[in-house]
Structures are given as C-alpha cells and as structure tokens.
Amino acid sequence: MAVALALASSPGHGVVDLPTAPLQSAAAIPSNILFLLDDSGSMQFEMMPEDLIIFSDAKYFYPVGRPVIVYLFPPPNNQYNGLNYSAAIPAFDDQSYHNFFRRSSANNNIFYDPTITYTPWVRHDGSSYGNASATAAYYNPANTGAGTLNLTTEKTNVNSTLWIKGTTPGDYSLCSTYACQSYWPITFYMYKGTGDRALASSYVKYQIQGATGYRTDLNGGTPSAVSSFNWGSVTRTVAEETQNFANWFSYYRSRAHAAKAGASIAFAKLGTNYRVGFSTINTASLGNVIPTSGTFDGTNRQNWFNALLGAPIPPQGTPLKESLSRAGDYFSRTDDSGPYGPAPQLSCRRNFTILTTDGYYNEPAVPLSFGNEDNTAGSTITGPGSQSYQYVPSRPYQDSYTGSLADIAMYYWRRDLRTDLTNNIRTTSTNPSFWQNMSTFTLSLGPQGTLTPPPKTPNDLAALTSGSKVWPDPATGEAKKIDDLWHASVNGRGTFVAAKNPTEFAEGLVSALNTIGESGGAWNVALTSSTVETDGRVFVARYDGSWGGDLWAVAYNATGNMNTTADGTPIPVWKASTQLPAAADRKIFTWKDNGGGGIAFTYNNLSNAKQTAIGSSDVVDFVRGVTSKSVASGGTLRNRSSLLGDIANPAPVYVKASNTVFAPANDGMLHAFNAATGAEVFAYIPGGVNFADLKAFSSPTYSHKFINDGEIAVSDLAATGKNILVGSLGRGGKTVYALDVTNPASFGTNNVMWEFTDTDLGQALGKPVIVKLNTGDWAVLIGNGYNSSTEKAFLFVINLNTGALIKKIATGVGSSTSSNGLATPVGFDQNGDGKLDLAYAGDLLGNFWKFDLTGASSAWTATSMFVAKDASNNVQPITGGLSIAIDPKTNKRWIFGGTGRYLSNSDVSSTAVQSWYGLIDDGTVISSRASLTQRTLSAASAQGSYLTRTFSVASANDMVGKKGWYADLTPASVASGERIVSRSQYSAGVLYVSSIVPSSDVCASGGSGFVNAVDAFSGASLTKPFFDINNDKLFTDADKKLEGGRLLPAGSIRTTGMIGEINVKKISGDQSTAQSCDTTGACKALPNLNLRALSGRISWREIVTE
The missing domain is CATH 3.40.50.410 (von Willebrand factor, type A domain)
Incomplete structure (x- = not known):
C-alpha cells in the first residue's frame, strides 16, 4: 500500500526581500x-560634593561675605556659552588648605584622579574627540572659542583672578594683588590614607613641569624628580601622565x-x-x-x-x-x-x-x-x-x-x-x-541622600x-x-x-x-515553529525584545493541556538559558575552512578570513557566553538578556533515541539540549554562517539579524543506522549542513559530516526531508528556497552520508523579474517498498510541482500539476508544505496545500485572495480551478465563547468529474488578508490547517488566525462536529451552529493571535486536547478536537522521535 514518506511545513515579483527581524514581532518598536x-x-563647578563649594550670599557677585569658590583654574570668558561666576581660585600654595584639599581626588570627587584613565568625549558615530593637546588644552571642546591652556608651562601674573590663600578651612584670606600667584597647571595631591585631611602633612604633591615630573611629601619632604608614576594597577611615564591630565582637563574638569x-x-x-x-x-x-x-x-x-x-x-x-x-x-x-x-x-x-x-x-x-x-x-x-x-x-x-x-x-x-x-x-x-x-x-x-539605594548592598x-x-x-x-x-x-x-x-x-x-x-517586550513565540512535543512534555522556543532566546520544557497538566498561568504563559520544567555550562566548558564546534570537517570554536582555530570577519577573540568569547567584556561590566560589547540567541523561526526537533532536543538560534549555533535537564550538550556553528554577523551580534548597537534560522531534520536511527541531523541556515545564509548526532554526549569534530552550497541554492526556509532512494542510498530532499542566483525553483537531492549532490531537479520556472523558489517538499512511496518514488512541493509562482524520482537520476523530472490562481487569474504563492493522503473509498491520491506568503514586510498588508486546495493526482495536469469544486466560508460569528465560521455543505454528486476542490479564504466574499503558510494535517477523513490574518498594526504582535477543518476529499463542511465548542467533552449537535437555516458544525475557529504549532494529544475516546502558542507568547487551549483515529501524538510538523 502506498504511504506518505514525510509531512513537513515551512514557514514573486523581484528579489524576495526577507527582513532582518521576525515579521510577527512587535518588540522592535523603538x-x-x-x-x-x-x-x-552649579554644573560649572570644578568641585564635588557640595561641602567643597563656597558661595557668597549674593551668589556669583563678590565680594559679599565670604568669597565664591567654585573653580580651580582661572576661567576664560564664556567657557560654557554663558556667564561665569565671579570667583576666587585657591592659590597653588602647598600650605593652603583650599589648595591641597580641593585639588585631591580623595576629597574632591571630580578632580583629577591618576588611578583613572580619562577617555575623550565620544561623537555620534562612536569616534573619539581625540586626546587633548597638553600644550593647548581646550577649556571646552564643544566651544573652542573659549580658548586653550598650555598645561606644560608655568603661569605667572594671572590678571583678573582673585587667589585665596587661607591655610585652614575657615581662612578665606586673599592675595593682595591679582598677580600674586604663579603656578604649574598639572598639580595634584594624593592623600596618604591616614592623618587629618585638613593638614598638608597628610598629602603627597605631584607636579609636572614641562617634561619633568616631581613628587613632594608635604610632611617636610623636598621635591624629587620622577621618570614614571605608579598608581598600583596603573603605571605611566611623565608624557603619559601629562596626556591623561590633559584629557581630564578638557573633558572632565567640571561637573x-x-x-x-x-x-x-x-x-x-x-x-x-x-x-x-x-x-x-x-x-x-x-x-x-x-x-x-x-x-x-x-x-x-x-x-x-x-x-x-x-x-x-x-x-x-x-x-x-x-x-x-x-x-x-x-x-x-x-x-x-x-x-x-x-x-x-x-x-x-x-x-x-x-x-x-x-x-x-x-x-x-x-x-x-x-x-x-x-x-x-x-x-x-x-x-x-x-x-x-x-x-x-x-x-x-x-x-x-x-x-x-x-x-x-x-x-x-x-x-x-x-x-x-x-x-x-x-x-x-x-x-x-x-x-x-x-x-x-x-x-x-x-550629593548623597540619607537612605541607601540599590545596587549598593546592603540597601534600604x-x-x-x-x-x-x-x-x-x-x-x-x-x-x-x-x-x-x-x-x-x-x-x-x-x-x-x-x-x-x-x-x-x-x-x-x-x-x-x-x-x-531590556524593556523591549515580553517573550514572543515564532509563527511557524515554537513547539515540539514528546512523551509528557512540550518544548517551546521563545525570544524576547532584546533578542535573547530560550527553550522551555513544559509539562502537561491533568486536563491534557500545557501547564500555563492564567494569561497563557507556559510554566517551564526547565529553561535552557539557565542550564548553559560555563563559557570555557561549552562544547562548541564549527566548520574547518581548509580541508573540511569540524574544529573547536576558538579564535585561533578560525581561518584568516573568518578571524577578520569576526574581528577579535573577545567576540568569539562573547558568542561562547563570556559576559566580562559587556557594557554592564565596563566593556564595549553588548549586554545580553540571555546567553542563547533568539530562536525565531525553526522548529525544535526531539530525538527519542538520545533524549535530546535540537534547536538552531540566531547566535549562529545549532544547539543540542538534554531533554531531561535542559543542559546544553554541544553546539555547532555552520561554516556558511556570516561571521561578520557574529561580530555585529556582539555590538551594543546590534539590530537583529538572522544568522542560523533554518529548519532541521534528523534521520531515523533504526532506518539509517545513525541519527544524522541535516539543517539549513534559512534566512541566515545559503548552506546546508549535516552532523552525526547519534551520541550527542560524545559529539566531537569527527561528527561534523559535511556542508553543501550551490549557486542555485538560495535561502532555504523549508524543512529538509530524509528519504531512501530507489538506488538504496539515503538522501536529503530540500527546496532551494529564495534569492538563488537564477531566481528559479529547484529540488536538491543530496547524499545523506557524503553531502555529494545527486541531482538538482530544475523546474525552469522563475527569473530576475519574477523571483521563484521551492518550499518544503513531501515524499511519497507509491509501491510500499519503503523507497521514494515521488515528491511534491509548491513554489512562489503557485505551482504544485510533482517530481518523479522512479528511474535513474538522469531521468528525474518535474511537472507542474496545477498552478494556483485566484478568480482574477492572479498567481497565488505557495510557501508552506504540501500534504498527501489516500481516499480510502476511491484509492485516489490527493495533494493538499494552502496559498499565501508571509516573508517580506510588504506581505503584511496584502489582501490578495488566497485559497485552500485539495487536488487529485491521477497523472494529468489540472488546467485551471474550473476543474475544481468551489467551497465557501461564512463570516465569523459568536458561538459560545468562540468566534467560528462554517464551510459550505456538499451537494449530491458535486465532486463528480472534478479534479479536486478549493476554498477561497474570503469569508462572506470579503478578502481580509487571510492566508495559509503551513501545511495541512490529515486524520481519519478530516483535513485541518491553521491560517493567519496578519495585522498592519505593528503593535499587534502579528495579527490573528484560525484553525480550519473540512472533509478532506470534498472540501465541504464536516457532518459531525470537529470542535468541542461547549467544552462538555462530547461531540453533539450542541457543538453546531445555525448557518443559512441549517445546523452545521463549526468549520473554523478563531485564535487570539497568529498561531504557531498546534499540539494535539489524545486523552480518551474521541477526545484530543489541542493547544497553540501564538505570536504574543501565550499558549492557550483550543476546544478539544474530534480525532477518533488519532494514535499517539501529532503536531503541525513531522516530529522525529527516534
């Protein structure tokens, strides 16, 4: 008997403009x-805190009462583009309290501190204002007209400046003349750590006169020349100390x-x-x-x-x-x-x-x-x-x-x-x-308050x-x-x-x-991926507004639904982001450019080209999870909300044989997680990743990029003798790679099998399909995706074990002005020998392609069995996968698929009419939709607590002589932008699929959606309820609604957001629970489904459980 080999899903005009961030994410709103x-x-002041400031009663007009002391250098006119304060300057007299106390960073928190390296201001483009000139240091680099000061020469006869020379805190006596003071600008005092701070003897004076540095212990010492300055962790030459002081003077001197x-x-x-x-x-x-x-x-x-x-x-x-x-x-x-x-x-x-x-x-x-x-x-x-x-x-x-x-x-x-x-x-x-x-x-x-705030500890x-x-x-x-x-x-x-x-x-x-x-938004779930389910748990991939990612394991509760909070937030058993090994302990591998195979992901192991692209070993460490060079730690690299990159589009894959979950992420890695604990077992960065994107990934100015965003598949251990993982880079690049993941715990460089690229391979968004060919070889089928060099659609057939190209089957359809690409294929074994005979896939130009792989590879062919077009003859793109089922009554082979695209920003607002198709493959081409029976959708209306729709009812013999059916997604003949971008699922005569209605409101986290169900072989309304609308765990007339004078089962039920995967779990009898995670991050239960023939668990995607 013929059986379907694989069921999968995946997420024209000119080039397909794939955006750099998920379309469904509202977190990117600036x-x-x-x-x-x-x-x-007071921001002019060159002292801090406030108790160092002396102000007269008349503020900046002196003399009234005490003198004003706010500056430590004679100010030029208009240095802050406004009036200065009329102030006295502490004289540079070693015994003057107002000098040594205020010119010491131990007391004046804003004065020159030699233990700090002062960096210039930064311009808008990240470039530096540049080191200040010690011989012409600007008073204000943004107001150069205020003039400069030569810090390397002695200043004498400074006119129009009052100098205060008092030797005790309360002594405000002034010099008798303006010209009483000469000074060297680079003068500062270091408190010894003990002694009365109000006494000069508690300080050491440092001064640079031209090119010579001097040190003087004010407890009776005399000046001694020094050739360098040692401040513990910082040692500088005289020239370097001069430069540092100049930078402080020009860029940090005042508040x-x-x-x-x-x-x-x-x-x-x-x-x-x-x-x-x-x-x-x-x-x-x-x-x-x-x-x-x-x-x-x-x-x-x-x-x-x-x-x-x-x-x-x-x-x-x-x-x-x-x-x-x-x-x-x-x-x-x-x-x-x-x-x-x-x-x-x-x-x-x-x-x-x-x-x-x-x-x-x-x-x-x-x-x-x-x-x-x-x-x-x-x-x-x-x-x-x-x-x-x-x-x-x-x-x-x-x-x-x-x-x-x-x-x-x-x-x-x-x-x-x-x-x-x-x-x-x-x-x-x-x-x-x-x-x-x-x-x-x-x-x-x-200034400080009376209370102690965080982050200080303890705090109040x-x-x-x-x-x-x-x-x-x-x-x-x-x-x-x-x-x-x-x-x-x-x-x-x-x-x-x-x-x-x-x-x-x-x-x-x-x-x-x-x-x-980090306030960019709550967690999001990708539209086309999000979950994969296995015994007792669901694995949910998520990402946040600052592009941190995670994988959560979520258990089922007693009702058969996922454990969530009241608002639908999953309650995880574990989070992978909290289970990562230390950066140095992580087993991360990448492709070896010279000679192929695997290497450990370290900077020194990378080729020269990749070292140049990634920039530095610090970036490599950042990708590995090192945070010590982040901005929050005083470094220059991006802060991360999670040490995992966002998992935006690909579905995670669970492999039962090793109890491992695999998930690609936009940190460039394919991650392997222990399904029991969530701990990362290993990670792999494909060689086709753009390493310049990894450098950008580390930048504080990072804007999202897709780096490793392709679907993955894993071969069946029992069938192939190994678990071989095959993946593509998806939106991140044009490479297919393969790893031997049979024993994840011992994964090493020898388990990196191959990488493949080709001029006709584009950004492949579809899932690879692993099949056995009639030659007995195991192979990978993958649609070439979008933006290939020729913009045509191809099916690639690649040897699973070697990565050698067996055949790329050309469709011949597509051009630079009418860009094309093949989506996810599905394989079919028509004689039951366990080997692939046929494959089907859709493309951007509406073709339902049938690939015949029964003979020698040289004879393999591609035939368009139908071109999807709306009533106005507009092509309808196919971006999701196709499905196959055999009608048990007629033994005819049916191919199912929906149309629509959600790839580019321009797709969001499209209201083009899209359709759901069921086609009979009898070996002949279906010339147009005139050969199909039309079905219609009612407008959505309230039914209990849901909004539901119904499909039209079949009439007697309305499928006779027809090659299938179609239903335009135009409820009550209104086009709202509804489309299908995932594959249909078949069970016991019922065909069901999710559809989405994107919102042009960028605040809406995508839009809304529907789950739709029809009779698979007529496209018409089911006769028995599929949705348990009243949640009474029965499927009766109480679950039907009155439509057009007839009592009909709901054929479509609205979801609150655009749904990701639907997890279906049989609980008893006809009852199966269903739950979807939408693009807002919420995972909510749908009404129970009537899947009486269901055994085990299924989801929207093919799940490898071996």
Whole structure:
C-alpha cells in the first residue's frame, strides 16, 4: 500500500526581500527616551560634593561675605556659552588648605584622579574627540572659542583672578594683588590614607613641569624628580601622565564636562532602535524634542550628540520638578508630531525619561498642582482581553507628603496618558504597565541622600517595602531631596544611581540604558515553529525584545493541556538559558575552512578570513557566553538578556533515541539540549554562517539579524543506522549542513559530516526531508528556497552520508523579474517498498510541482500539476508544505496545500485572495480551478465563547468529474488578508490547517488566525462536529451552529493571535486536547478536537522521535 514518506511545513515579483527581524514581532518598536541634562549653574563647578563649594550670599557677585569658590583654574570668558561666576581660585600654595584639599581626588570627587584613565568625549558615530593637546588644552571642546591652556608651562601674573590663600578651612584670606600667584597647571595631591585631611602633612604633591615630573611629601619632604608614576594597577611615564591630565582637563574638569563625557560614552553604546530626545532641565518648552522620523542613527543621532555636548551652562537654578512635569506633559501629547507620531500613531511605544542632576532641586516659584499622588488610588485601566490594573497605595511607593518629585513621577506613571489609544504596551517583570505612561530614571552626580539605594548592598529598599523605614520628607533637608530623587525612580518603575564621581555617573547611565533596552517586550513565540512535543512534555522556543532566546520544557497538566498561568504563559520544567555550562566548558564546534570537517570554536582555530570577519577573540568569547567584556561590566560589547540567541523561526526537533532536543538560534549555533535537564550538550556553528554577523551580534548597537534560522531534520536511527541531523541556515545564509548526532554526549569534530552550497541554492526556509532512494542510498530532499542566483525553483537531492549532490531537479520556472523558489517538499512511496518514488512541493509562482524520482537520476523530472490562481487569474504563492493522503473509498491520491506568503514586510498588508486546495493526482495536469469544486466560508460569528465560521455543505454528486476542490479564504466574499503558510494535517477523513490574518498594526504582535477543518476529499463542511465548542467533552449537535437555516458544525475557529504549532494529544475516546502558542507568547487551549483515529501524538510538523 502506498504511504506518505514525510509531512513537513515551512514557514514573486523581484528579489524576495526577507527582513532582518521576525515579521510577527512587535518588540522592535523603538521606545522613546528623553534625556534631561542638568544645566543649572552649579554644573560649572570644578568641585564635588557640595561641602567643597563656597558661595557668597549674593551668589556669583563678590565680594559679599565670604568669597565664591567654585573653580580651580582661572576661567576664560564664556567657557560654557554663558556667564561665569565671579570667583576666587585657591592659590597653588602647598600650605593652603583650599589648595591641597580641593585639588585631591580623595576629597574632591571630580578632580583629577591618576588611578583613572580619562577617555575623550565620544561623537555620534562612536569616534573619539581625540586626546587633548597638553600644550593647548581646550577649556571646552564643544566651544573652542573659549580658548586653550598650555598645561606644560608655568603661569605667572594671572590678571583678573582673585587667589585665596587661607591655610585652614575657615581662612578665606586673599592675595593682595591679582598677580600674586604663579603656578604649574598639572598639580595634584594624593592623600596618604591616614592623618587629618585638613593638614598638608597628610598629602603627597605631584607636579609636572614641562617634561619633568616631581613628587613632594608635604610632611617636610623636598621635591624629587620622577621618570614614571605608579598608581598600583596603573603605571605611566611623565608624557603619559601629562596626556591623561590633559584629557581630564578638557573633558572632565567640571561637573558639566563629566556629565557630558558619561552621557556621550553611554549613548554611543546605545543601539539604533530607539527614538531619543535631548533637553535640559531649564528648557521652558520641549517642543518636538523626540524626532518622529527615523531612529537613533544618522542625522538624528548626530543632532542629539551635538545638542548634548554643546549645551550651554549659564548660572541658573535646578528646577527638577518643573522639568519632570514638562516631560510627562510631553508624553501626553496627542498630535502627530508628538511622541506617538507620526501618523498612524503607535500605541505600543514605551516612554522613558532620564533625569540627571548634580545637586538639590529648587522649589518652583509657582507651586505645581500635584497632590500626594503615591498615596492616592488611581483609576482602573483596562487593556485588550482581560488586562486590568489600578494603582492602590502600597509600600514602597506611598508616603505622607504632597507635591514631591516622587509624586510627579507617580502621577505620570499611574495615569493613562493617552486614553484614545489602545492599551497594548508589553509588560515586563519590573513594570506592569500596559498603558501609555512615563517611566522615570534618575541620576545624581555628587550629593548623597540619607537612605541607601540599590545596587549598593546592603540597601534600604527592603525596609521601605516592609515599612520598617519610611521615605523622609524632602522639604526638611537637602539630603532628603536626593532620597526624593530615588523615590521618583521607584514610583516611575525606573532605576536610580547616586554617583559619587564621574565614573559612577557614566556607569549609572549605562545601567539605566541597559534596563531600558531590556524593556523591549515580553517573550514572543515564532509563527511557524515554537513547539515540539514528546512523551509528557512540550518544548517551546521563545525570544524576547532584546533578542535573547530560550527553550522551555513544559509539562502537561491533568486536563491534557500545557501547564500555563492564567494569561497563557507556559510554566517551564526547565529553561535552557539557565542550564548553559560555563563559557570555557561549552562544547562548541564549527566548520574547518581548509580541508573540511569540524574544529573547536576558538579564535585561533578560525581561518584568516573568518578571524577578520569576526574581528577579535573577545567576540568569539562573547558568542561562547563570556559576559566580562559587556557594557554592564565596563566593556564595549553588548549586554545580553540571555546567553542563547533568539530562536525565531525553526522548529525544535526531539530525538527519542538520545533524549535530546535540537534547536538552531540566531547566535549562529545549532544547539543540542538534554531533554531531561535542559543542559546544553554541544553546539555547532555552520561554516556558511556570516561571521561578520557574529561580530555585529556582539555590538551594543546590534539590530537583529538572522544568522542560523533554518529548519532541521534528523534521520531515523533504526532506518539509517545513525541519527544524522541535516539543517539549513534559512534566512541566515545559503548552506546546508549535516552532523552525526547519534551520541550527542560524545559529539566531537569527527561528527561534523559535511556542508553543501550551490549557486542555485538560495535561502532555504523549508524543512529538509530524509528519504531512501530507489538506488538504496539515503538522501536529503530540500527546496532551494529564495534569492538563488537564477531566481528559479529547484529540488536538491543530496547524499545523506557524503553531502555529494545527486541531482538538482530544475523546474525552469522563475527569473530576475519574477523571483521563484521551492518550499518544503513531501515524499511519497507509491509501491510500499519503503523507497521514494515521488515528491511534491509548491513554489512562489503557485505551482504544485510533482517530481518523479522512479528511474535513474538522469531521468528525474518535474511537472507542474496545477498552478494556483485566484478568480482574477492572479498567481497565488505557495510557501508552506504540501500534504498527501489516500481516499480510502476511491484509492485516489490527493495533494493538499494552502496559498499565501508571509516573508517580506510588504506581505503584511496584502489582501490578495488566497485559497485552500485539495487536488487529485491521477497523472494529468489540472488546467485551471474550473476543474475544481468551489467551497465557501461564512463570516465569523459568536458561538459560545468562540468566534467560528462554517464551510459550505456538499451537494449530491458535486465532486463528480472534478479534479479536486478549493476554498477561497474570503469569508462572506470579503478578502481580509487571510492566508495559509503551513501545511495541512490529515486524520481519519478530516483535513485541518491553521491560517493567519496578519495585522498592519505593528503593535499587534502579528495579527490573528484560525484553525480550519473540512472533509478532506470534498472540501465541504464536516457532518459531525470537529470542535468541542461547549467544552462538555462530547461531540453533539450542541457543538453546531445555525448557518443559512441549517445546523452545521463549526468549520473554523478563531485564535487570539497568529498561531504557531498546534499540539494535539489524545486523552480518551474521541477526545484530543489541542493547544497553540501564538505570536504574543501565550499558549492557550483550543476546544478539544474530534480525532477518533488519532494514535499517539501529532503536531503541525513531522516530529522525529527516534
């Protein structure tokens, strides 16, 4: 008897423009980030913290009372594009307290610290401003007109400068003349670690005079020349120390310079998939502060960096409350030029404000109208489905004070700022908001509060949450305003850093941006893959908005469905991302370019070309899972939410013989996991991977790329004597590879079998099929996919054991203007001898191809048995797999397939009519759909808790003389963009398939879908219910609906998202549970299915269980 050899699924015009990120992902929507720089006058100060600053009662006008001490070098006019403070400069007198105390990094957190290597500001393109010139160091590199200072020569007769020479903290005596002081600029004092800091004897003076360095112990010592400086972990020559000081002088000398340095370095590491605005806290109107055209690259990025580095710092106050309120009002705007624009405005865009300051804020001249917002219940906010949230005052958010900075942050977090938009923002583990609001991140440079915030340990967050501590009243002390700054970040679900120095400020800003980056969205499940099922468990592939991946093992519960939370989130038995060995212990292999075979994946093992492409051994280590060089650890490489790459499209494959799950990921690797524990057993990076993409994968500016995204198949151990895994790179490249995975635990270089490429092999998105040929050889069948050199469709037949090409069967169809490619093939054994005779596959130009492989390979042929076209003669592409079944009544062979494509961005909005076909293969060509019987779909309507549709009923003899049937996916004759991109499944006379309806709303995580079921051999409505609509575990008339005056079974049921794979599990009698994971990441039960002939378990894909 003839049997189907393989059932599989896979996910024209010119070139097929495959996007670089999953079409179904809403996580790529760029978030809004508003950076608010403190431009208060204190940012000019060259000292920190505040107790080093001496201000007269008249602020910057001297003399009134004590002198103003805010600078350590005589300032030029207009150095910050605004007025300077009239201030006295501490004289460079070794016995002057105001000199040695303020020019020591032990006391002045912003002064030159030789243990730090100071790097220049960074431009928009990541390039450096360049080392400062020691002989002409700019006072302000962004305002070169302010002039330079030669740091290598002695300064004498400095006019228009008051010098303070007091020898004790309270002594503010001045030099009698402007010209009383001469000095060498490169002078700094190192505290010895013991002794009174107010005494000169507790310090060692270091000074560079021209090209000579000197060291002087101020406890009676005399200057001694030094040729180098040793600071423990850092040793420098005099020239190197001079350069480091010059960089500090030009780029870090003041609070403003240090803040700009930290911000430029941090934002240079930020990826491009954001929309970033810049403003200062004293800017009265934000205007269109965040560009609505483009993302954080090109001109937008350059303009932002120019605004940051060129921001003027005039003498003015610190209006943090007004600034944060303006930010919240900006994120409430409804116009198309606002934060949700341009039209159509996007409802799923997150908003983040980063508020920076160097000190204590001023109260508004006109009080703001905020109440005790964090101690007041908010309105109930609802979202799609059952989402609902109401802020109820609780710790650690609430306090007893009114109108604080924390109240402003809470006001704009708990309120729905755009009630006219759908509340469909993705939640995160730290931010439950799904409505349009503002998250607040805060950073202080210098001042500390009375409480200890994270990430310091121990900290006071737990005490504030338990109630053993309470937030202090910010009106009762300046330090408590810093606590209020932290409180604002808690209420705004952001983070806070109280930085003591520029290094901590830069690190805090990097941390804030990392947190924002990790808020890209919840987990997603790929449309065409997601799950594979075996005894008692389902393996679910997932990825997140920052392109981290995972594989979860999920058990079944007592009802036969997957264990999930109420919202459909799977409850994993294990997560592969948490089971990875240490980077050095991972067994990772790759292809050897010279001579073939396998090699360990190390930098030194790579060919010269691949070393050049990947860039460095640090990138190799990054791919292996080393995190020490990440931005979060002070390095330059990307932070990762998971050490696995995203598993976006391919289905995982379970091999029962070794109890192993295999899954390709876009970290370039094919991963093998122990199915019992989730531990990675080994990984393999095919040689065809673009190693330059792996370099990009490590960059902080990484935008998603498909690297290893192809389907895989594994041969049957009993049939072939080995488990041989065959895979392609899919969207990531044009290579097919094979591995001997019979014994995964002992996998080594000798188990890497072969790699194959060909000019007519494109990006093969279909699954390989492993078959036995009539010659007795085992072979791999694979469709050539898309974007091959000739744009034609080919079926490749490759020797399984050697990788040698047996035959590429040309269809001759396709061209540069009408691009074509073959999807997943399915094989058929027509005489029951266990050997392949025929293969079928569809292409982009609507052909149902039949390949005859019965004779010698030289005689193998391809015939188009039917071309799918709609009623207007438009070609209907076939991108999913075909299926085969034999009608038990007539013994006729039927070929089933649906049409539609979901490959390119332009496909999303297409409303072209697509169809579902059942064709009889009797050896003749079907000339047109006129030879087929038409079936129709009703519009969806409510049936119980579901939306269902019905298929038309067969009439007597309406299949007589016909070559099959078709059903246009146009319910009630309306084309909505519905299409089929996976294969149909057959069981006991029932044919069922998933269809999808993509949404052009990029916030919708893809769209919606249907599960459809018909009589396989007529395409008409089933006579008995297939779906248990009322969930009573029976299939009766109660599961039917009245349609056109007739009681009909539901033939189609709507799913909440575009579904991935459906897992079907027989539980008893006619009952089989069904569950699908959709593109939102939720896995939800469908009504039980009436699959009375089902034995064991099936899913949308062929599963290798040997």
